[in-house]
Amino acid sequence: MINRQFTLAARPQGLVKRSDFAYAETPLPEPKDGELLVKTLYISLDPAMRGWMNEGKSYIRPVAIGEVMRAGTLGEVLVSKTPAFKAGDHVVGNWGVQDYAALPPEGLSKVDPRLAPLPKYLGVLGMPGLTAYFGLLEIGQPKPGEVVVVSGAAGAVGQVVGQIAKLKGCTVIGIAGGADKCAYVVRDLGFDACVDYKSQDVKKALRELAPKGVDVYFDNVGGDILDAVLTQIRMKARIVICGAISQYNNTTPVKGPSNYMSLLVNRARMEGMVVFDWAPRYGEAIQAMGAWLAEGQLKSREDIVQGLETFPETLNKLFSGENFGKLMIQV
Template sequence: MKPLKNKLIRLVKRPVGFPSQDTWEYDFETIDELCDGEIIIQNLYISLDPAMRGWMNEVKSYIKPIEIGDVMRAGSIGKIIYSKNKLFKEGDFVSGWGGVQKYCRTNSKSVIKIKAEINDLPKHLGSLGMTGMTAYFGILEVAKIRQGETVLVSAAAGSVGSIAGQIAKIKGCKVIGIAGGKGKCDYVKNELGFDGCIDYKNESVTRSIRRECPEGIDVFFDNVGGTILDSALIFINRNARVVVCGAISQYNSTSIVGPKNYLSLLVNRAQMIGMVVFDFKERYQHAYEEIIRWTESGKLKSKEDIYFGLDNFYNVFQKLFNGNKQGKLILKV
């Protein structure tokens, strides 16, 4: 094989608070050999997710932290350009944990083959990837939504929240979103079909939940935490389910703020349940097929917010936390 010059981004220190640009360093390496069973993938698209912030912390979690000096962990979609693995051939598109780099040398255990036209590849990081799986299992299996229930979704214009809310609508629920700014709220209501949307940047979340959910909340699908979670807890109904899918308001905090209104869980015999999508990996295929059906029938829409170039990684990473994105955030290599 022809030697490849790989450009990559390494984690070089553990951030405190919001990561500064020197949390990472650009590096180069030469890939000039391939062992039996291995493949080399040219990464085409890299997924940027809020969970990346947690993976940098050296604490107990659902996945081991990224080691200092390692390539920054990230999901990816790519094309096999060299193969010594009988299960894969050159030209195959695959998804996996390719990291923030141009090329990835790996084995078949860490990737899955995908069938898609090149223009549809980003969806396999969004609605047809981990994002879609998280929304699907979070709203159906963890929240256990039922027809006619009122579902409140925070970060409703984001990658997971937008899909979770649409699935709840498909299943016959009343769905109210929470998002930041008129543009995002209009998108949630007019494009995604939510019944209403609360603009947390320009109105009182507590008063607005009372207005939009006059009969209370049966399910709160939370991606934010903090004060928004506290406001939602005021209005939960008896036997409500609060799904902790994420807590983006807390990821860069040096002092985590827990819910003050947690006694509402006791009074209402409610549940607050954490979820990690990896727990459902044996059933990804079923979810994938159902999401495709909903997409092809026009019942479910997704948006990919795509930016270009590894050199742009830090600028794009910041968009995860400053609100300057809509839908699934992706870096095109």
């Protein structure tokens, strides 16, 4: 048996290319005492991965050249040399883009396929769902009757943000790319409205949909859309900066908001959000969202691509907007 791996070969310039990675076939790793051997079943593909490839200070160290590309993963324990897990257990972790890994138990969490389909644990019950839960509720702090706008509305984080905001009694407006995505979040997820940024003027559409302004903006894209929403915020608005996918592949300086004075005029707050800060409370969020899922109050959509060998091209679906829902690879 071999272990296929993608390691980082170069720091990407602009969009990721296959040549930025090295593909290798290595021997099956052997777990030491206290470790376990895990077979990868699903690999999570997230916009944050693009930032992890860059050098420089960030909230997490960059992936080193020659290191297996970091990624959220879900797999099955084949061999266990630790009492923490047994063969047959399903676990989530971050062992990267490879078929197998020998790992210590730290950083792994057991999941139950009887409670939810396995891909949900990399989506709504994984990092994207946790990001949505804590980013909206703790930083956005929505109140019943307020207007919540979320960009990347049909993506892994955005679809959860909008649904939680509806559960909290808010009016929810999504921003997404394309008529199909907008129809999905309104028809299937219960958003009140959605702006198609590819065919509509975002500023004008928001003015019509939220004439009194926006109370909470959950930003996943940055760039021009962030600028447009800033012109429509209300007094004491809260802007959650979760991501800036429109800027991740820039070869020129990142475009910052030119309408930031709206924060001053409206005494508004803009705050960055990194999900790892909330790790001690992950259990609370998973319990709440698991209950909403079981009751049918929370839905999610996954975009699952077959084959580890497709990794470089599949990752770029995130940046072209081709993915529809939580993107992952089934190995």
